[in-house]
Amino acid sequence: MWKLLLVLPGLMLFSPAASAAAGPLDLTTATVGIVAIIIFTIAYMLVMAEEKIHMRKSKPVLVAAGLIWMMIGWVYIDQGLPTLAEDAFRHNLLEFAELMLFLLVAMTYINALEERRLFDALRSWMVRKGFSYRQLFWLSGGLAFVISPIADNLTTALLMCAVVMKVADGDKKFISLSCVGIVIAANAGGAFSPFGDITTLMVWQAGIVEFQEFLVLFVPSLLNYLVPAVIMSLFIENRKPSAVYEQVELKRGALRITFLFLATIATAVACHTFLHLPPVLGMMMGLGYLQFFGYYLRMTLPGSLARKRAMAERAGDMERLKRLGSVVPFDVFNRVQRAEWDTLLFFYGIVICVGGLGFMGYLSLLSETLYTDWSPTYANIALGLMSAVIDNIPVMFAVLSMQPEMSHGQWLLITLTAGTGGSLLSIGSAAGVALMGQARGSYTFASHLKWTPVIFLGYVAAVLSHLWLNDELFLVFG
Numbered sequence: 001m002w003k004l005l006l007v008l009p010g011l012m013l014f015s016p017a018a019s020a021a022a023g024p025l026d027l028t029t030a031t032v033g034i035v036a037i038i039i040f041t042i043a044y045m046l047v048m049a050e051e052k053i054h055m056r057k058s059k060p061v062l063v064a065a066g067l068i069w070m071m072i073g074w075v076y077i078d079q080g081l082p083t084l085a086e087d088a089f090r091h092n093l094l095e096f097a098e099l100m101l102f103l104l105v106a107m108t109y110i111n112a113l114e115e116r117r118l119f120d121a122l123r124s125w126m127v128r129k130g131f132s133y134r135q136l137f138w139l140s141g142g143l144a145f146v147i148s149p150i151a152d153n154l155t156t157a158l159l160m161c162a163v164v165m166k167v168a169d170g171d172k173k174f175i176s177l178s179c180v181g182i183v184i185a186a187n188a189g190g191a192f193s194p195f196g197d198i199t200t201l202m203v204w205q206a207g208i209v210e211f212q213e214f215l216v217l218f219v220p221s222l223l224n225y226l227v228p229a230v231i232m233s234l235f236i237e238n239r240k241p242s243a244v245y246e247q248v249e250l251k252r253g254a255l256r257i258t259f260l261f262l263a264t265i266a267t268a269v270a271c272h273t274f275l276h277l278p279p280v281l282g283m284m285m286g287l288g289y290l291q292f293f294g295y296y297l298r299m300t301l302p303g304s305l306a307r308k309r310a311m312a313e314r315a316g317d318m319e320r321l322k323r324l325g326s327v328v329p330f331d332v333f334n335r336v337q338r339a340e341w342d343t344l345l346f347f348y349g350i351v352i353c354v355g356g357l358g359f360m361g362y363l364s365l366l367s368e369t370l371y372t373d374w375s376p377t378y379a380n381i382a383l384g385l386m387s388a389v390i391d392n393i394p395v396m397f398a399v400l401s402m403q404p405e406m407s408h409g410q411w412l413l414i415t416l417t418a419g420t421g422g423s424l425l426s427i428g429s430a431a432g433v434a435l436m437g438q439a440r441g442s443y444t445f446a447s448h449l450k451w452t453p454v455i456f457l458g459y460v461a462a463v464l465s466h467l468w469l470n471d472e473l474f475l476v477f478g
Contacts, residue, residue, distance in 0.1 A: 024084060025075065027360040032075055036068045036360060040353050044390065047346070048427060056342045061349025068356040085359070092355035096348050098205060098280045099198070102268075103344060105283040106195065108336050109261040110155050112290060115330070116254035123163045124248040133168065134236045137178055138229070140164050144185035145225055149193030150265070153186035154340075157431035160186070161438050168241050172442040177236065179443035180451050181229055183432045184423045184458065188225040191419030192217040194279075195265065198347065199396040199418045204272070205279055206400055208411050211269050216470050217416050224420045224462035228454040252304060253297050253330065260289045287332075294332040301330075343430065350394045358401040367402035376410045381463055384417020388428035392418040409466075409473030416466055420459060424452050 027033035043064035047057040069089055076085040113119065122143075131139060140160045148156040164178040190196025192214050194204035203209050264286025271282035357363065370379035387395045396418045406414075422428030426436055426448035435443050467474075 024088070024359055024361070025079065025081075027072075027075065028362055028365055030075075032071050033360045033362070036071060036357060037362070039064050039067050040357060043349075043353070044394075048389075050433070058342045058345035058349060061346055061353055065349045065352035065356065068353055072356055072359060088355070088359045089352075092352055095355075096351040098278055099202065099351075100344055100347065102201065102205070102280045102283045103198070103347075104336065105264065105287045106152065107340060108287065108332070109257070109264065109290065110151055111336075112257050112330075112332070113254065113261070115334075116251040116257060117248055118250065118254045118258065119159050119162075121248045121250050121254075123159070123166060126163050127167055130240060131167075132238055132240045133171075133174055134233060134238045136164065136167055136241075137174075137181055137233055137236055140178055141181040141185040141225065141229055144182045145189035145222070148186045148189035149196040150261075152195060153190035153197050154343075154430045154434055156189070157182050157186040158434055158438060161435050161443075165439060165442075171241065174236065175439055175442040176444070176447040177232060179435045179439050180448050180455075181232060183426070183429065183435060183448070184228055184455060185225045186431045187420050187423045187429050188221040188458075188462075191224070191416050192221045197392070197419050199392050200415055202393075202396055202400060203411065203415050207272075208400075209408070209415065211273060213408070213412070214415070216473070217412060217466065219469060220416055220462040220466040221420065223465050224416075224423075224458045227458035227461045228451065231454050231457075232451065253293065256293065257290065260286070260293060264289060291332050294330050297330040347393060351397055354394050354397050354401060358398070363398055363402045366398065367404050371402070371404040371406070376404065376406050377413065377467070379404075380410060380414040380417055383414060384421030384459070384463075385424070387418050387421040388424035392422050392429065407474045409470055409475075412470065412473065413463070413466060416462060417459075420462055424455050424459065425449065 027036075043060035046053070046055060046060040049055075050057045069085075072088075073082070073085050076082055126136070126139065140163055144156050144160045147159070151159075160182045161179055164175055164182070168174045168178070187197070191200065194200050194211060194214060200214065204211065204214070264283060267286055268279040268282030271277045272279040354363075370383070374382075383395050383399065396414070399414055399418075422432065426432040426443070426445045432448065436445070
């Protein structure tokens, strides 16, 4: 990379002349534009190799983003148009800031619920029920489909994977099969909710699809999960795993934090729907709800502990007395600290990189090829398949940056395909990549790949059902 910095001045000699209209320069055929594509490609190859080289995915895209915009800045200064590049970068930065703050609040709530042991209690309940393998496969997938629209597909997949690994300890074949089902279910469930995936959140925040309009994708998303799940369930032995019992006690305030999270979502939706303000305003206000409640928990902790100790002493419950002795006050900022910062910084790098390539003219070129030479339907289906190899975040951000003239039905189609296409490969979604790390040795790229033909049937079923059920939306332009 340092060698590239030394030759940048020479690259600028090949820059095109400034346009008379003082608009963005077309750098797609210039040497600087080609170098930018090479830099982004190398960075993304390093991201895809994260599991092998053990390098966090944020590192290469952060460097690539800086290099791409440094080259753009140099060209525009050379052409006497420095403010154009500055304004374009600030626009991309604002888009990222809104999404980052939104995601940060959601991650903070999820971490708070995890700290209050809500997810542990759910896992314990499933273990105690003594479900068979086939029942566990359907339950883990079904819960992933139901929870992911609220808690996002990544968090949901990690939760359900922990359940499966706890119950089927050592059974690699079943763990692998269940992880595939969980990834499909979490991605499908996230496709019909603005809170289920970063891509749906991007579309909602852009004002292209309203909150309630995502619900028309429910049936296509359900089919996307059910078609492969039904086939996969036929290959599961109908026997019971050895039961592992675990007693989990919810920490104080767990259910009230759940209510506050739902109130935060309602506030964000109200801000966007009724006041036409960015949803991030409602989410940040919701963070204030959690901070006030955290203050209440800290102030009332001594009295609560005294009551619980008295009850435990009367009951002679020494184990509970020991647990109460290790209780620490709830701290909101500890929950913020535990947010997925690597994911957030990766998101920054992708938004800035794609924004830079778009400013160079590559997105206009891609839009012309996909949405003019092809029909929007074929383009959106192809982009969904592409998201199995390239993460759906850059795919969706590229489409939003292109702003092709499409009907409402087509915008919902790209939302559906980008959200569910990543299920075709384990590297195609954040949920799949995360589970390869969590269930290392059981769930792998190869174990997922052998189910790709079955998953593709679900993808086809989802697309066809959307084209059929929501055909009137393809006549309505948003």
